[in-house]
Every structure is written in structure tokens, then in C-alpha cells.
Amino acid sequence: MSESTFGNYGGQYVPEALMPAVQELEDAYERYVLGNEDGFMDEFRERMREFGGRPTPLQRADRLSERYGREIYLKREDLVHGGAHKLNNALGQVLLAKYMGKERIIAETGAGQHGTATAMAAAHLEMPCEIYMGRTDVNRQRPNVYRMRMNGAAVNPVDAGRGTLKEAINETMRDWATTVETTHYVIGSVVGPHPFPTLVRDFQAVIGEEAREQVQAQAGRLPDSVVACAGGGSNTMGAFHAFVDDVESAEPCSADDSSGQGPREHVALYAVEAGGSSLEIDEEAGLAPNSATLSTGTDGVLHGAMTKLLQSNEGQIMESHSVSAGLDYAGVGPELSHLVESGRVTPVSVDDDAALNAFHRLSRLEGIIPALESSHALGFLEERHEELGDLVVVNVSGRGDKDLETVLEETEKRDLEAAPDVEVFDQ
């Protein structure tokens, strides 16, 4: 049986009705993903190449390299079909559901990227699909709502709470508890009950595997740092997984090490969270004006796993905030919680303004419009590049077309040094 926890985190905290389903999924994960039964992984990789557009480039960012005085490489997950890394997981899970004989797909979405990817994968593989999305997110991510509908998915707005990702997950779990015998829930990040965090990580690990090979081929060595944004943490774990064991050591890994690799280089891993407008918590209002779970959260159980959470002293889950809908979540993947707890991953955060500035900066300097999620990783690069060594890989987890309305609206409210004159857009 696969391990269900990462240190103190993870597990399977779900209603009894769902337990047989998570156990069935665990069995399918072991057979098809780990065991490549019926050639599952071969088919998955082929579809990711032909339908998904993998491998994505690792691009040397010339202007950023010049600006920061070090080598900056961008892993271009914005070039995956659909515009984000989310397809790696969605296609993997929809295909797995098909192998398992499931008849229907459901998913939740925050920014809409996971919903879009799931709708695309479901259309590609001829599966009926319903997506739950918080009302706030429906309003701020309209292009993705249209895309989901165009791919044949039904989009169900969720009115509870603040109408963001947390509420969408609750509602999808309720649907799943009703239809579990025929339906697979394509969870959108490395969260939820085991085996989801492991399964999603394995589908996303291709990001770091490719980046590791590419950086060695292009720069001749491993990077000093890998930087990725973290909401739930799927692009983070995807970017980090292949580097987790790259921890500095003077000696080969073991006495009988025959790999010939010799001492390992150290690759620092930075998970950049949404600092929102402040890292302070308004306990009385039950509101965290940020989504910096790894940096400021405490241990608890939400959506099927023990992990770090933004919660009140009494255990009520806080409403989180980020200018980026995709990071706006009060929980985080249990494996990331463990890697932070053990000191392997460094959690950091940048605020809404820094992310918006980074959005405009990358668009201007490199001709790449990044997702607001990825803009957090780029904002961290701006603020802390001097600490990151000579060779840095930043994961550009998705493209920012979906965020244009939000960016224009939020930019108008602020005085951002990197922003163009947004008034011209109204002419």
C-alpha cells in the first residue's frame, strides 16, 4: 500500500461514504500510475505530448537575467495546452477515471484554470463533466467560465461563504458523496485525502523532471534555487519534486553509491505564497487578508487531510484573500506542509502589489503575460534575487490572459511602478 502520510501530514479524513472510493483510487493509482498497468502511463505521456504540448521549454530570460545580475530561467508551463500546468493533472486523472470505468467527472476550480483543464481533458476523452466554482471566482474569471462551457462542461456557481475555492471544494465533495459510485472527483491540487496529494504530485512531477534535465543541458549544472508560487501547491510540488533530494552533501549518498554522481549540489526550494494585503489576521472577522498558509498557518484537518491551515483559535477555517483567485485558499498540500516543517522548502510571501508589479514587468520585459499566481513567484524574484544564487529557475505556472480584467481593475486602484497607463484601455 502506498504511504498515506508525509510526516505528520496527510491521511484520509473523509465521510465514510467516500472511503471505498478513495481506497479504489489508491488501488488504481498503484496499478496504473506506479505499475503502468495496461500501458496507462505510456498513454498518458503520449497524450501529454500530442494533446498537451509537452515538453515545455526552459527559457533563459535575457532581460530578467540582466536586471538581476544572475542567470534566470523560466519553466514555461504557460505553454501547456490550456495555458497552465493544470492540464498535467487533469488529463492524468480523467484518463485514470476512464481506466477505472467511471462514467462522470466532477471538479472544483478557483481561478478556473483547473476547471478549464478538466473540461478540456473530459472533452478530449469523451467524459461528461461538471465544474463547481465559487460565485466570486465566476465573476472575476469570466474567460475561463466561457472556456469550460465551450468544452461542454456544466459550470455550477457556489454561493456559500465568500464564494471562492474553499466553498467550491466543499460543494464538489457533497456531489461526490452523492454520486461516488459512478463519478470521479478530479481534485485540482496536491490537497485532499490520500492518494490525491501523491497522485497529483506524480502527474505534475514532469515539470521538475523536465526542468532538471533542461537546466543541466542548457546551463551545465543544477540551479541554486527553484522558485514556484504556492496556493494548494500543485505547480509547487511539480516543480520541486525532482529537486527534493538535491541536498548538499560532501560525500556520495551512500558508501556503495555507484551512480557516479559524487557529492550532491544543493538546490534551494522557495514556495511563494500570496501575502495579500497583509499577513495579519483579523480573528474577529474570521478573515486572513492573505493566503499564506505555509508561512502563517497552524496544523489541522480540512478537505480530507491533516495539513497547515488558516484557522481561528477555535478551529474555524478563515476566509483567505489574494488578488489571484488561484492562490486564494486557506489550506495547502500536506506534502508541502511536511517539507516546510522539515526545513527542506522555504515558505515566503509577496503581497498583491508586488505580484501585480511583477505581472506588468514580465509582460513588458520578456513578452510573456504570466498568470497572477506565477506573478507572485516573479515578485519574490524581484524582492529577494540577491539571496537566490547565480542560477535560478522560476516556474511560470500559467499564462495571464484569464487575469486581464482583474489586473486592469486592480492596477487602476494603485500606483504601481511597473504598470503601463491603464487608462488607454478604456479608450
Add this chain to the structure above:
Amino acid sequence: MTRESEIERAIRKNHPALITYLTAGDPSLEDTKAYVEALDRGGADLIELGLPFSEPIAEGPTIQAAINRALEAGTTPEGVFELVEDLDVEAPLLVMTYYNMILQYGTGADPDPFVERAAEAGLAGLIIPDLPAEESGPLRAACDTHGLDLVFIVAPTTDGERLETIMSQASGFVYVQARLGTTGARADVSTATHDSLERLAEYDEVPKAVGFGVSEGDHAAEIVQAGADGVIVGSALIDLIAEGDEPAAALEAKARELKRGADRGTTMPEPEQP
């Protein structure tokens, strides 16, 4: 388990038992006190109090709304414990909540302080819908230490080895989930209820009570006739509170109707096989 279970004793003594659920603090803890006492007068044999959690994934719209009202009213775990201490009722009381609420009481990520306080307040047991048997070790140990029952749920999807695992850990009673999905009043009794009770027929060490969708005396009769030792009613009672037309009197009357229905189930003839 050698300890005599207060919950099991109440169910066996009052067989077939009526188990009622209310969300504590909906719309206020003072109101909940009056409502619980009304249910007790109406014949409830066991009373569940929902300790509100912000992410109630196992609940349907009715209880979800009740939880929101309770949270808006500022309901806290300590407030619910004080309510329990303040109640003057015959029926043993249980708390139904989510695991995070248990873990956060005290210094965090440890179930023991909550259970200790629950026992001190006079609660007889706990029901935690997001805590399957596999993850229940630490909470079960705390419950054993402080003399509380930990009630497990059996779903329509539970069978084989899982059923065995759950039944070997169950205490107080087994909560038989009548249908897939979430809580909420329904117009009929699901066929899944009959199937589940059949699968459970060989386990007679612990009483079996059926919940999820039960709203009328006739449902109670049918469920008891199908072999249940009790029926659990929640959303139908919360509807009476939300309607706001003398809720205490309405709850007492509803409890009587349900209890009479359950009793009727013991004297009804066996249904003809379809």
C-alpha cells in the same frame, strides 16, 4: 469494552429509540436550550448537538444554513459545553462535529483536551462525520480514557472488510446512513436503508440507528420495521426552527409524532417481498 455505555443503555431501554439532532446555537444557545428540553419532553431518547464548523462537507443545505446561523451568533465549543452543563434533560447528549474542531480545542492537533472537557460537561459521546475508522485511533483512545462513546457511520457504500473494521470499533450505536449524499429531509425512505440494515443484521452487539433523510413518523415506522433500533432526525427539526412558528411547541409535537411512528414499526407486519 467493559464500561457500560450510557448511550447504548438509553437506546435499549427505550427501544425503538428516537435520536434527534439540533445545531447548537441556531439561532442562539438560549434558544437551543429551550428546544432541546422540548425534544426531551416530546420523547427524544438521545439528543445530538451539532457543534458548528465552518466547512460542514457532510451536511445538506438545511443543516449548513443552521450552522451558518450558529456561527454568526458566535457559537463556540466552550459555549456548547456550558449549554450541556446547563441542560436539564433525561436523554443522554452527544456532540456531532468535524475533526478539526476537536483537534483545535486546547493547544492544537490533540483530541484529548476536547474529550476531557466533553466528559466533564456531561456528554455521553461524539459523532465525527469526517473521521473514518482508519484515522480514529487518537480520538478513540481519548474517548476510552474519558468514558465517551465514539459513534461510527456506516454508509451504503460500506461493506466487506470495512464493515468489519467499523463494527469492531463501534460503541454506543452505529449510525446507519440511509442514502448516499448529505443530510437533509426527504419524502421517502431509501431502499439503501433496507440493504444496509440487511448487511448489518448479523452484528447485534451494538444498536443500529438510521439517519439522513428521515422526516416523518411513517419513515420512522418503516425503518424500525426494517430492523433498526432507532431513527435519527435532524433537518426536519431544523426546518421547524427556521420557520419560526413557536419552534419549541412544534419540536415537542414533532418528537411525539416520530416516537409514535418508531413504536408503530415494532408492531407492523413484515413487508411482502417484491
